[in-house]
Amino acid sequence: MLARDTDWRQGDLLTCEAAAALGLVGATDHGRRVIVITHDCDLPHDSELCVEVIVAELVVKEPRPDPQLSYAKNPRRLHLAYEGTDAAPLILELRHGDRRSVPKGDFAERAVKDNSLALPVDAKRALKQWLAARYGRPAFPNAFEERLRKLSGKRTVEQMIAKILEPDAKYLVGLFFDLGEQRGAEVVEGEPYTLSVSVVYDATEGGGEARGSAERVAGQLRELFEKTYGKPDVATEIALDACEAVADTHLTLADLRRVDQWRLEYVSLRDDDQGDFLAVGEMPA
Structure with missing residues (x-):
């Protein structure tokens, strides 16, 4: 022993x-x-x-x-x-x-x-x-995940998020979703989820380049959500209330207790045995 x-x-x-x-x-x-x-x-x-x-x-x-x-x-x-x-x-x-x-x-x-x-x-x-x-890692509400699978052109929104994130992944610590009081709710059809997104970047190692990458990702995500779901005041599925680049040095413990880290398995599950769709929600580790 x-x-x-x-x-x-x-x-x-x-x-x-x-x-x-x-x-x-x-x-x-x-x-x-x-x-x-x-x-x-x-x-x-x-x-x-x-x-x-x-x-x-x-x-x-x-x-x-x-x-x-x-x-x-x-x-x-x-x-x-x-x-x-x-x-x-x-x-x-x-x-x-x-x-x-x-x-x-x-x-x-x-x-x-x-x-x-x-x-x-x-x-x-x-x-x-x-x-x-x-x-x-917890799962997000089923209704929320289902709405993220809505097509935006030929791809789903979550696949489009993957495409946006991939070029800048080395600078990003994570993507954090805040659903507020709807965090565990299965909302009815016609009622939107109000979502705030933090694109968190490595401020210590990446510096200005990482901040620029995170800001670019945040802008592209805002465009994607508005194109797919409409502006927040008219959206009926997901209303993107905010999407901002945030330095990891500014993310507090209180912030982490309020949000969930969203990890998209689609990006790297490219082998043949990936099977059915997998839940993408995950708490910060």
Whole structure:
């Protein structure tokens, strides 16, 4: 079993040899790596009988994180960049369907940490957010989601939102929807949802360029909603009351308790097994 002084932490990588010894990957499979996802406090806890891991795919086509799959923007897939002292970053794609449980006895006996690669602090925070978002994201009201599927030209509104967001995704922290008192309401036909949108950007890392991107996105979203639903005073489905670019440094805890983060899975669920439409609402992690 793992002792209290174990140096294993959430986000650590197993060596390829150790992953193969545990039967998680093939002996010659170097296109997949195994990541520990059990919480730091649970790793040595006596009541936890297994160590949970994810078998992640090596991203080789684009050797850098996809902005739409970074910072927990997509609740089903995540890109993480591991940094090495003498090597290029290792980009891995995680999917919840690739989670595995390893008995602690087996893990303690055969697991070996890959100390040549480390997960930066901000990336580990994103991993925690992504794991939490699996179960923590609420759905918006069904009637609201249905209205977001209204066609605007040849695409639905939510697909158009995806198209607007994609070019500037690397600068955006998230898109936050405020439905006020209608947050959990299934409103009747003819009564509009009153919506305020905050396009939150990374003011520290992105600076003026990020602000410009967020303002451009906010303007395009206003045009989309007015074109599709009409101006707020005449809209009968969704009345966009406000849509503004907001610096993440200005978003308060009170703000976060009032709004819901809207994560559009359509953007990055492009594989064949995406299945039926998935709920897009999600609380900030």
